[in-house]
Amino acid sequence: MIKCENLSKKYRSTHALSNLSCVIKENTITGVIGRNGAGKTTFLKLIAGYLKKTTGELRVMDENPFNSLKVSANTIFIDDQMNLPTSLDLEELLDSFSMFYRNWNDSLAKELMAYFQLPQKAYVQNLSKGMLSTFHAIIGFAARCPLTIYDEPTTGMDAAVRKDFYRALLKDYLAFPRTILLSSHHLDEIENLLEDVLIIHQQHAFLHTSVSELKESVIGVKGEKGAVDRFILMHEKLSYTETMPGFVMAVVKMSGNVFQSKHPDLTFTNLSANEAFVYVTAPTEGGIDRVFTGS
Numbered sequence: 001m002i003k004c005e006n007l008s009k010k011y012r013s014t015h016a017l018s019n020l021s022c023v024i025k026e027n028t029i030t031g032v033i034g035r036n037g038a039g040k041t042t043f044l045k046l047i048a049g050y051l052k053k054t055t056g057e058l059r060v061m062d063e064n065p066f067n068s069l070k071v072s073a074n075t076i077f078i079d080d081q082m083n084l085p086t087s088l089d090l091e092e093l094l095d096s097f098s099m100f101y102r103n104w105n106d107s108l109a110k111e112l113m114a115y116f117q118l119p120q121k122a123y124v125q126n127l128s129k130g131m132l133s134t135f136h137a138i139i140g141f142a143a144r145c146p147l148t149i150y151d152e153p154t155t156g157m158d159a160a161v162r163k164d165f166y167r168a169l170l171k172d173y174l175a176f177p178r179t180i181l182l183s184s185h186h187l188d189e190i191e192n193l194l195e196d197v198l199i200i201h202q203q204h205a206f207l208h209t210s211v212s213e214l215k216e217s218v219i220g221v222k223g224e225k226g227a228v229d230r231f232i233l234m235h236e237k238l239s240y241t242e243t244m245p246g247f248v249m250a251v252v253k254m255s256g257n258v259f260q261s262k263h264p265d266l267t268f269t270n271l272s273a274n275e276a277f278v279y280v281t282a283p284t285e286g287g288i289d290r291v292f293t294g295s
């Protein structure tokens with residue numbers, strides 16, 4: 001569905017994406033994850049054809065997406081800045097979307113509107129932040145576009161609505177498989193939905209893998225300082241904290257298995273996908289604590 005090779009985007013002097021390469025298969029749900037400013041929105045907007053690449057190759061549905069009618073007719077981009085017309089009520093907005101998207105499912109849109117208690121006669125400018133995000137999400141479900149892009153779709157939604165949103169996303173995907181890209185800062189909430197995770201870090205595709213492989217890529221190791229220090233000599237250290245005098249906990253990158261029986265003096269802990277993401281993309285070893293050390 002999507003193929004990028006050395007894709008780069010510059011805004012004047014800012015490199016928003018540098019040499020990003022990846023392939024995203026049709027009918028998969030991929031989480032696009034990264035720190036603030038990593039380049040996620042830029043990447044998603046390039047795919048949707050909203051932005052023109054600076055250099056590199058980008059093919060979406062076998063076309064250059066910028067100014068492609070095929071891509072725009074088969075793609076929906078949902079974010080919190082959809083700039084919908086303020087003169088139409090929600091029902092009229094849904095009607096106008098139904099004219100543009102050939103797979104539009106009107107009954108699904110109406111049922112979701114009723115479930116989330118969105119008044120059909122309301123106007124977008126009068127919705128709360130969470131209600132507006134929910135309305136945008138409903139458009140994303142009902143459009144049933146072969147390529148559906150959600151950029152931080154849950155902004156402002158409360159925990160219960162977010163849970164419903166994720167469940168609806170999965171149910172609708174199973175009923176009507178399509179290629180979904182979902183950017184989020186809540187990897188812990190979406191990891192069960194995802195087939196793959198694309199981590200964008202420092203403007204390029206840092207890791208494109210399954211959630212389970214992401215989890216296996218790091219491990220926590222605890223124990224007496226000397227034993228931990230000997231173990232981490234052979235691994236890339238991501239974090240190192242003294243837990244009590246003479247004892248430390250470290251997080252290291254792993255490639256392959258670690259056998260507890262070979263290290264009886266150490267305790268190993270598996271990390272969640274979100275913890276793994278935070279450690280592998282940490283800006284400086286030692287984290288925020290380092291800023292306060294000695295201050």
Ligand SMILES: Nc1ncnc2c1ncn2[C@@H]1O[C@H](COP(=O)(O)OP(=O)(O)OP(=O)(O)O)[C@@H](O)[C@H]1O
Pocket residue numbers: 011012014015016034035036037038039040041042043
């Ligand atoms: N229109 C623009 N003009 C200039 N620079 C921009 C523009 N849009 C984004 N940038 C810059 O490009 C970089 C990537 O921004 P982008 O919005 O793609 O990141 P992001 O990963 O989506 O961030 P966040 O998680 O904070 O939403 C940032 O340094 C940002 O300041």
